[in-house]
Amino acid sequence: MQRWHGFAYFLSSKIAVALTLFMIVMIIGVSGFMVFTTHKSGEEKEQLTADLQNLHNLESPTDSQLSEINSIEMQLDESTFAGEVLLSCYMTAITITTVGFDDVVREYAYDYMDEKWRRSYNLWVTFFVIIAYMAILYVNANFVAYLVGTRLAENMKRRVILRNISRLSNHYIVCGCTGAGSFVISEFLRTGIPVVGIGSDPNPPHNLRKRNGFFYLSRDRSDDVLFSEAGIMKANGLVSVVQDDSDNLYLTLTAHLMNNNLKIVSRAAGKENEEKLALVGADVSFTPSITAGKKLVADILNRETMDFMEKMVDSTGHNCRIEEYTVESDCPAAGKTMGKINLGRKTGAKIFAIMKQNGSTIYNPGADYVLEQADVLLTIASPEQLKLIARTLQRHKRRKTQ
Amino acid sequence: MSTLDKTTAFCVVCGTGETGICVVEELLRHDFRISVIDIDPDALKRVEDLDSKITTVQGNCLSDSILRKSDLINARVLFCVLPDDRSNVFLSLSAKRINPELDIYSLASDISAERKLKLVGTRKTVNQDTAEGLRISNEMLRPNVAKFIDGIVFAREKTEGYISIEIDCECPSIGRTLKKLELQNRTGVVIIAIGKSDGSYIYSPSGDYRLSVGDNLLCFGTGDDREAIQSLLLTSGDKKEKWKKLRRIFEK
Numbered sequence: 228m229q230r231w232h233g234f235a236y237f238l239s240s241k242i243a244v245a246l247t248l249f250m251i252v253m254i255i256g257v258s259g260f261m262v263f264t265t266h267k268s269g270e271e272k273e274q275l276t277a278d279l280q281n282l283h284n285l286e287s288p289t290d291s292q293l294s295e296i297n298s299i300e301m302q303l304d305e306s307t308f309a310g311e312v313l314l315s316c317y318m319t320a321i322t323i324t325t326v327g328f329d330d331v332v333r334e335y336a337y338d339y340m341d342e343k344w345r346r347s348y349n350l351w352v353t354f355f356v357i358i359a360y361m362a363i364l365y366v367n368a369n370f371v372a373y374l375v376g377t378r379l380a381e382n383m384k385r386r387v388i389l390r391n392i393s394r395l396s397n398h399y400i401v402c403g404c405t406g407a408g409s410f411v412i413s414e415f416l417r418t419g420i421p422v423v424g425i426g427s428d429p430n431p432p433h434n435l436r437k438r439n440g441f442f443y444l445s446r447d448r449s450d451d452v453l454f455s456e457a458g459i460m461k462a463n464g465l466v467s468v469v470q471d472d473s474d475n476l477y478l479t480l481t482a483h484l485m486n487n488n489l490k491i492v493s494r495a496a497g498k499e500n501e502e503k504l505a506l507v508g509a510d511v512s513f514t515p516s517i518t519a520g521k522k523l524v525a526d527i528l529n530r531e532t533m534d535f536m537e538k539m540v541d542s543t544g545h546n547c548r549i550e551e552y553t554v555e556s557d558c559p560a561a562g563k564t565m566g567k568i569n570l571g572r573k574t575g576a577k578i579f580a581i582m583k584q585n586g587s588t589i590y591n592p593g594a595d596y597v598l599e600q601a602d603v604l605l606t607i608a609s610p611e612q613l614k615l616i617a618r619t620l621q622r623h624k625r626r627k628t629q
Numbered sequence: 630m631s632t633l634d635k636t637t638a639f640c641v642v643c644g645t646g647e648t649g650i651c652v653v654e655e656l657l658r659h660d661f662r663i664s665v666i667d668i669d670p671d672a673l674k675r676v677e678d679l680d681s682k683i684t685t686v687q688g689n690c691l692s693d694s695i696l697r698k699s700d701l702i703n704a705r706v707l708f709c710v711l712p713d714d715r716s717n718v719f720l721s722l723s724a725k726r727i728n729p730e731l732d733i734y735s736l737a738s739d740i741s742a743e744r745k746l747k748l749v750g751t752r753k754t755v756n757q758d759t760a761e762g763l764r765i766s767n768e769m770l771r772p773n774v775a776k777f778i779d780g781i782v783f784a785r786e787k788t789e790g791y792i793s794i795e796i797d798c799e800c801p802s803i804g805r806t807l808k809k810l811e812l813q814n815r816t817g818v819v820i821i822a823i824g825k826s827d828g829s830y831i832y833s834p835s836g837d838y839r840l841s842v843g844d845n846l847l848c849f850g851t852g853d854d855r856e857a858i859q860s861l862l863l864t865s866g867d868k869k870e871k872w873k874k875l876r877r878i879f880e881k
Contacts, residue, residue: 399769410762411769418770464769468761492765497647511768515761520651520710522755523734527640527706528659549778549821551771577833579819579849582773588780590850591818603773607821607833 245369252362256319259355261311263348264318272306275299322352323359381429385444389456392442395421396461400454402478403469404432404443407494407515411466416440418610423457450481464490467509472496476507483508550613552604552620560620561602566594574615576608638662641699643690643720644710645672648736648757652708653679664699666690691719693727702728709735709751714742718749725750781849792855793824794846794862802862808836816857822847 279299282292304310321327373379399415401408404426412435415422421440424431431443444457459465459482467478472495479493493509495501504512554561560568570578581589581596582603589596608616638661642652645667656663657680664684665676673685688695690711701707707724709717717735724731737743737754746754767775781791796803802810812820823831826843846858 406758407761407765410759411765414762414766415770420770466765466769468765490769492768494761511772513761513764513768514647515757516647517651518764519736519755519757519760520648521655522760523648523708523710523736523753524652524655524659526734526753527638527732549771549774551773553773575833577819577821579821580777582777588777591816591848591854593817605774605777 241369242373245366248362249366252323252359253316253319256322256355256359257312257315259351260315260318263344263351264311264315272303275303279303319359322356323363325360388442388444392423392444392456392458395423395442395458397463398423398458398461399464399466400425400457400459400462400482401466401468402426402475403467404428404435406468408466408468409435411468412441413438423462425453425457450478451485454482454485459486459489462486462489464492467491467493469494472500476500476504479504479509480507548607548609550606550608550610552606552613552616554598554600554602554604554620556600558600558620561598561600563598564594565592565596565598568598568620570604570616570619573619574608574612576606576612576616578604578606580605638706639664639700639704640706640708641666641696641701641704642708642710643667644708644712645669645676646710646712649708649710650676650679652710653683657683664704666695666699691716691723693723696724696727701731704728705730705732707731707733709733711736714738714745718742718745721746721749721751792818792846792848792850792858794855794858796840796842796844796846796862798842800840800862801864803840803842805840806836807834807838807840810840810861812858812861815861816854818848818850818854818858820846820848 279296282288282296282299285292288296305314398421400423401412401415402425404412404424405428408424408426409432412422412424416435416438419440422442424435424441424443425446426432426443427446429445429447431441435441435443444453446453465479465482467475467482469475469478475493475495479491482489482491491509492511492513493504495504495512495514498514498517501512501514565578570576579591581592582605583589583599584601604616606613606616640656640661641664642649642656643666645653645665649665649667653663653665653676662682664686665673666686666688667673667676668687668689670687673687676683677685684699686695686699688698690696690699701724707721709720709724711717711720714737717737721733721735724733733751735746735751735754737746737756738758739756743754743756764775807820812818820834821832823834823838824845824847825831830847831838848854848858
């Protein structure tokens with residue numbers, strides 16, 4: 228559909244008009260030159276062929292005779308219909324593009340013309356050159372306008388991006404790529420999760436431009452189209468941190484309607500807007516100023532802890548972080564003791580706490596702790612180790628069935 | 630230095646925007662004495678409605694006389710939550726001159742502002758965008774970790790949760806590896822990190838790590854765990870000597 232849309236746009240544009248104009252000019256030029264170039268009559272041709280035969284029959288042709296053979300062959304070649312058309316095309320082209328005119332024309336046509344013919348020829352050439360010049364101006368201008376107007380290069384780029392996005396799954400969509408948005412994106416990318424960013428700027432933000440796994444779409448079409456282009460059906464979550472609050476609400480609603488299972492985090496400007504966003508389908512909504520305020524206070528409440536936590540969770544320098552792994556309902560490791568699973572030895576990650584479903588926390592689970600469904604393992608691990616944990620817990624089943 | 634005495638600690642909050650109100654609410658919940666400065670009397674009235682104990686000062690907090698009026702000289706902590714960076718920097722500087730021992734916490738809108746605030750003597754700066762972004766990514770990728778940390782940081786009692794044990798120079802376990810100490814096997818506690826004396830951290834230390842003076846063992850657990858670790862650290866040296874004695878006896 229979209230390709231045809233592009234084609235229709237092309238037809239309705241001025242460039243189509245310009246192309247027809249160009250064709251008309253070409254036709255006028257070619258036919259004009261066809262008329263005015265000297266045609267050779269049948270007798271002349273026969274004469275030439277006879278001359279050529281004679282020259283060929285010579286046993287030892289001199290240099291001048293060889294060049295004569297060449298010129299006769301050329302004249303014969305040009306006197307065929309195809310040769311004449313080609314020649315007039317060539318004449319038209321050099322006339323239109325103002326590459327050259329006088330010398331060539333003199334050689335081929337002008338010198339052999341009658342007085343009467345020359346006059347009409349001059350008139351025709353004057354008329355034709357002016358027309359051709361204006362037509363070429365028109366075509367050039369419109370061609371440039373077409374390139375700029377339809378942003379051909381950008382469309383191509385977008386198509387490549389869309390193809391890449393269509394291959395993604397379990398990715399995250401971030402609306403609003405400045406400020407907090409760009410921070411979120413780089414945070415996701417560091418964990419190795421692909422992100423589709425949507426922003427109002429036609430170009431992706433500078434600091435994220437060349438990052439692996441980041442795809443940028445500018446907000447120049449309707450939100451529904453944009454979201455489906457961003458692969459919302461296969462996405463894991465959506466973050467909406469656009470400046471305007473009502474815009475956030477609308478984006479949240481649109482996303483929620485398109486994909487019910489999407490996890491949506493949305494920004495609210497005030498406490499009262501958080502509820503509205505929750506109504507519309509945001510799983511988590513929060514006010515940035517309150518987040519900042521809490522963070523300010525947290526430091527004096529529990530200074531030491533905060534200092535460590537901050538480094539643990541925020542810092543960019545090291546790979547290990549506090550991570551979590553939720554035991555799913557069908558996880559084969561559920562019901563086994565920690566000692567049997569032996570995560571520590573297999574993955575190198577240390578599990579320091581388990582959050583139960585009822586909200587209580589068990590610190591430092593011992594070897595006799597029985598893992599249950601929906602337990603959340605809190606561990607200190609790198610992203611690779613986290614993957615390893617998931618694999619280890621899933622692997623238990625296979626061994627058991629074997 | 631690490632823990633503030635809440636009854637005597639006196640906090641001044643400059644600015645009553647949304648962040649300022651949030652700061653005040655959070656401080657109230659932990660029974661701090663608070664004084665609030667703002668130029669807008671309506672906003673101050675809103676703050677007064679929160680709690681009658683709050684003292685309010687109406688005026689431009691960029692002038693020294695107003696800062697003195699709010700008893701900043703006796704304050705321990707100042708929160709700069711003014712809407713623009715320039716005022717925050719100015720306020721930090723003038724407050725530091727009135728009371729050099731003050732701990733200043735400030736809002737900053739970008740990295741360059743944070744650097745300037747640090748230069749002026751601010752203890753900690755919070756960038757709203759960064760805080761927000763971090764919150765979002767945590768909410769998306771590890772929602773329970775965020776909950777866990779919030780629970781520990783904002784807990785009213787400190788009986789359980791975060792444990793930090795410093796190794797002083799008399800501790801007999803200095804110079805031994807973690808593997809030899811067998812902390813995990815004997816107490817069940819997982820050491821998640823070791824804070825070095827120069828402020829850096831070693832995360833998830835391996836068994837070959839050798840304890841040295843000034844190290845902080847960081848872990849999570851209950852009060853019992855703390856005692857268990859401490860006793861282990863103290864006795865481990867004795868045990869080694871015991872072994873030596875035993876070996877000597879055995880050789881004899």
